Amino acid sequence: MKLESKELIEGIKRLSKGKSVNLMEVCGTHTVAIARSGIREILPENVRLISGPGCPVCVTPQEYIDKAIYLSRQKDIIITTFGDLIRVPGTDSSLERERSLGADIRVVYSPAQSIDIAKQNTEKKVVFLAVGFETTIPTITGTLEMALRENIRNLHILCAHKVVPPALEVLAKSPDLNIDGFILPGHVSTIIGIKPYEFLARDHKKACVISGFAPTQILETILLLLNQIHTKQFSVLNQYTGTVDYDGNKRAMSSIKKFLEPVDSVWRGIGTIPSSGLRLRDEFSSFDIEVVVSIPLMKSKEPAGCRCGDVLKGKIYPSDCPLFGRVCTYENPVGACMVSSEGSCAAYYRFANRKNSQ
Known part of the structure; x- marks a missing residue:
């Protein structure tokens, strides 16, 4: 039987009484949903929600943005990208600024649109900015599959794919954060399933619940997390039933594994996390723009005074x-973190949740 919001809140108050609890949501869509619905304001003061590195644009390092800007300045290159990346500041420019100066930068809603652009511009290299977690990666590997079938040779990607579980391990081990439980991402979990998170409960004794996105679903997730903490029985529960299953989307995972292999990856604000990124396998290196074009070493730096890295951690x-x-x-x-629609700073700013609720 589904509980109503009032009952869920009462249950949260009862289970959290007398203890301080730190819970982290690691999905940008959850961050936005929590900010929009005002969930932080209705929770007991001793239940603290922390926003983690759940926004792929936000954790993409400055060096990647600078590489994309460099490529956009080349006359024989067309950049295709999702809209959030356009406004992310680089060290001395942004893709939005470069486009205003004449660079051919096109916002697409699907990576597959890049195929049509490549067909229409055979004399140019079309470079899709491949940024994202497991949710969007299959759409990009699917596009590469189409390009192979149609023998399209002028389509490339600048790859900055990241996978979520290795980052969660770093956060789980962090003594600075002292995280008691994780609100696990719904969308990512539809792809990878439940199994990849089990180490968090088994090895690190963290409460874990995969959550849906409606306010009552998030409140139910918090209650389930508090119950694990209260009973000290840690496991990975699935609140997002009917959408997420144990093994995930096997077809999508097979596509990812066909084209990509694990690599150490830099996360903005966190640093290098082993095996947390994905790169093109050698047999598909012709799609890798960093193989096709020599990109100079970037001397990237973060904006002065910006604490985006600390927010992401x-x-x-x-x-x-x-x-x-x-x-x-x-x-x-x-x-x-202020640019992306899923960034923590943007969520706080847009929904007037500027109160420091620590």
Whole structure:
């Protein structure tokens, strides 16, 4: 039987009484849903929700943005990208600025649109900016499959794919955060399933629940997490039933494994995490623009005063950054966390949740 919001909140208060609890949501869509619905404001003060590195645009390092800007300046290259990347500031420019200066940068809603652009511009290299977690990666490997079938040789990607579980291990081990439980991502879990998270409960004794996105689903997830913490019986529960199953989407995972292999990857604010990224396998290196084009070493640096990295690690709330809401706004972003629609800073700013609720 489904519980109503009032009953869920009462249950949360009862199970959390007398203890301080830190829960981290690691999905940008959850961050937005929590901010929009005001869930933080209705929870007991001793239940602290921390936003983690759940926004793929936000965790993409500055060097990648600078590489994309460099490529956009080449006359024989057309850049295709999802919209969120356009406004992310690089070290000395942005894709939005480069486009205003004449660069051929096109926002697409599906990677497959890049195939049509490549067909129409055979004299140019079409480079899709491949940024994302497991949710979107199969759409990109599917596009590469189409390009192989149709023998399209001028389509390439600049790859910055990341996978979620290795980052969760780093966060689970962090003594600074002292995380008691994870609100696990719904969309990513539809692809990878439940099994890849089991180490969090088994090895690190963390409460884990895969959650849906409606306010009542998130509240139910919090209650389930608190029950695990209360009973000290840790496991990976699935609140998002009917959408996520144990083994995930085997077809999507097979496509990922066909084209990509694990690699150490840099996460903005966190650093290098072993085996947390994906790169093209050698047999598909012709799709890799970094193989086709020699890109110079980037001397990238973060914007002065920006604490996006600490926000992504969950060390501070967006409102703790000295730039938040003053120099850095949704209309004039300084850091990546304010640019993306799924960024923590953007969620706090857009929904007027500027209170530091630590």
